Amino acid sequence: xxxxxxxxxxxTYQRWLSPIKPKRIKCRFHPTCxxxxxxxxEKYGPLKGAKKTINRLKRCNPYNRxxxxxxx
Numbered sequence: 001x002x003x004x005x006x007x008x009x010x011x012t013y014q015r016w017l018s019p020i021k022p023k024r025i026k027c028r029f030h031p032t033c034x035x036x037x038x039x040x041x042e043k044y045g046p047l048k049g050a051k052k053t054i055n056r057l058k059r060c061n062p063y064n065r066x067x068x069x070x071x072x
Contacts, residue, residue: 002046010034010041030069033060040072 014034029036036056041049052072059066 003041003049006041006046006050007038010037028068029056029060031071033057036070036072043072 018034031039033053033056037049037053040052040056043049044052049072056070059070
């Protein structure tokens with residue numbers, strides 16, 4: 001139940017909030033941070049997937065020198 005709820009919230013964000021954000025604020029990683037979140041929650045479950053997503057969001061900043069391709 002929790003897994004599907006988290007994924008539904010992320011998909012709602014992707015559908016309604018992400019398109020209205022300015023282009024310069026969009027995620028620079030591939031896949032995007034929200035797609036990464038869905039993949040990690042599906043692969044690892046809600047707790048570990050959420051933890052991996054939070055760590056990914058911490059890396060998503062202009063000072064990060066890591067590769068822009070990252071999969072869960």
